[in-house]
Every structure is written in C-alpha cells, then in structure tokens.
Amino acid sequence: MNIEQARFNMIEQQIRPWDVLDQDVLNLLSVVKRENYVPAAYREIAFADLEVPLPAGEHMLFPRVEARILQELAVKKHETVLEIGAGSGYMAALLAHRARHVLTVDIKPELAELAKRNLAENGVTNAEVATGDGARGWPASAPYDVICVSGGLPVLPQEMLEQLKIGGRLAAFVGTAPVMKAQIITRVDEKQFRVADVFETYIEPLINAVQPPRFKF
Numbered sequence: 001m002n003i004e005q006a007r008f009n010m011i012e013q014q015i016r017p018w019d020v021l022d023q024d025v026l027n028l029l030s031v032v033k034r035e036n037y038v039p040a041a042y043r044e045i046a047f048a049d050l051e052v053p054l055p056a057g058e059h060m061l062f063p064r065v066e067a068r069i070l071q072e073l074a075v076k077k078h079e080t081v082l083e084i085g086a087g088s089g090y091m092a093a094l095l096a097h098r099a100r101h102v103l104t105v106d107i108k109p110e111l112a113e114l115a116k117r118n119l120a121e122n123g124v125t126n127a128e129v130a131t132g133d134g135a136r137g138w139p140a141s142a143p144y145d146v147i148c149v150s151g152g153l154p155v156l157p158q159e160m161l162e163q164l165k166i167g168g169r170l171a172a173f174v175g176t177a178p179v180m181k182a183q184i185i186t187r188v189d190e191k192q193f194r195v196a197d198v199f200e201t202y203i204e205p206l207i208n209a210v211q212p213p214r215f216k217f
Helices: 003-018 023-031 040-045 063-073 090-096 109-121 158-162
Strands: 080-084 101-106 127-131 144-153 164-176 179-187 193-201
Touching (some): 003 023, 063 090, 063 144, 090 144, 158 164
Parallel strands (some): 101 127
C-alpha cells in the first residue's frame, strides 16, 4: 500500500467533500499519522471510509467525522480541551496539535492504555490520558475551553455544559438511533448556550450516557 497516496485520497475524496475546507485542518491530517493510531491488524484500512475496530469492542470514528468536528471546534493554541472517549488517542493527538493542553478520558482501561502508549510513541507531550467515566464530563479539571465528546449522548447532561468556560465550545453527537445530530454548543454567558446542528450521523452511545426520561402511564 502506498501510504501517502492513501492519505491523499482520504483527504481529497472523503474529507474535503464533507465541507472540511480549513487548510490548517487538512494539513494537520498529513502531520498526525493516522496509521500510527490504528491497531496493526487494521493498518491496511487506516484511511478507509469506515469505523476502524479497536480493542474492547470499540471503533475509531470515520475520518470525515473527526476532521469535520476538528474544523467546527476551531481550537486555538491557548485553549484547554477535554475529550470524552480516548479510543486510540488519534483525536486527542489532532486536538493537541491545536491546543495548549488536552485531557482525554476513557472508561475502558485497555483503551486508556492504548491511547497513552500511542500518544507517547508519537511524541505528543501536551495530552494526558485518564481512566474513568466521563459520561457527565470531568469536573476535576474544569472549566474547559473546549469539550469534544467522541461518543453518542442520548441527552446532553447539564453538568457537562456547566464545565465550559464562557465562549467555550462543546462538540457532541446528540440523540438516539437511527439518527443523531452532531452539534456544536457554544457557551454565550453563565446561563445561555447557542446550539448549531452541523450534520446527522449515528455514533454508539457512551457507556453510562444519560438517558431520556421514560414516560410512565
């Protein structure tokens, strides 16, 4: 496999057509080597338009979804980022190249260890990995400039929104099967949040994600 050709094809055929036009984001996809974050058994499909399997029954997000979220969050060099769902560490690496510091959290120790190892091996020094349940955010290190939820949320927990700084942005996949909305929520002030629907997709919900209330008759 010609890795650079495959990377070029991923960017030009999958990602750019998905309205990812920010040249800094497109350049970053060449800098952060996706194949280094894909399990060895799946390296041949590192750039394919699919969710690459990870240990513990999880998957990486589609490349186009990762890139679009990265573009919409518009992370700046002075900002601190919380990511929920470390996976292989790839999204944390992308975020870390744009941020001052990234904390990525995974409930599955196997994935937290994988992410930690991948980030270290790829020289990412401004991202740390924690093991734990981030379904309601991670209040210990709050507030954050940016929160990126790399898993589905049937309901967006208020506690998570409260962990954003004023002007902070949160990316989340909100709703239930068959279709969720990828949303960017911006904290306008202490009480107000602005919601932008970016695209529709379906992402497996986080373990322990807050569920919508059940009607009782």
